[in-house]
Amino acid sequence: MHIFLALLYVSLVAAPGSSSLPTNGGSIRNSIHSIINIAQITLVHIKKLQTRMPVSQQIETKTPSIQGLTSISHDLGLLDNDLRSPLTELFIQIQADVSSLEGRVRSLALTMDCPIAARPGREPSDNLFPDSQHHLTLTKAQHYLEEFLLHKDKLKVC
Structure with missing residues (x-):
């Protein structure tokens, strides 16, 4: 009888530690x-697309500072909007990647009880120079994701 109780006790105490449910x-x-894997894959997609586009001058863009999940979610939402431009059908895969990335960051932020603003709205664009706009959009996405990967530790803070 004591052996049975001892086995029952050990199984109850050990069960939580050996549970296969994710913590x-x-x-x-x-x-x-x-999130990091998607960002890396998206950079590969961007670089592949850039090799197929006409050569452009080096474009300078200002990358927003990466402060935490709240700012990352907002910035990815803005990039997603830029990539959804009607004239950027070339960007379908990259836009899908960025949209998925934004959704996962938003979900992680909610899991960590971070304040998340509504997705940024789309701003109308003039598209007077679509080729230049394509290069600018790709460069913005590339620089942001490179900066994001350098500061991936910010995924642990709001």
């Missing part, structure tokens, strides 16, 4: 890993 910390780690 909140494990879920957050998996989300961060997934």
Whole structure:
């Protein structure tokens, strides 16, 4: 009888530690890993597309500072809007990547109880020079994602 009670006690005490259910910390780690992978893949897509486009002068863009999940979500929403421009059908895969990235960052922020603003609205663009606009949009996305990967530790703060 004592052996049965001892086995029951050990199984109850050991069960939580050996559970296969993901912990909140494990879920957050998996989300961060997934976000980083999508950002890296998107950079590969951008560089591949840039090799197929006509050569352009080096474009300087200002990359917003990466402060935490709230700012990252907002900035990715703005990039997503830029990539949805009607004249940028070339960007379908990159736009899908950025949209997925923004959704995952937003979900991670909500999991971590971070304040998240509504998605930024689309601003109308004049598209007077579509080729230049394409290069500018791609360069903005590339620089932001490169900066984002350098500051990936900001995925752990609001």
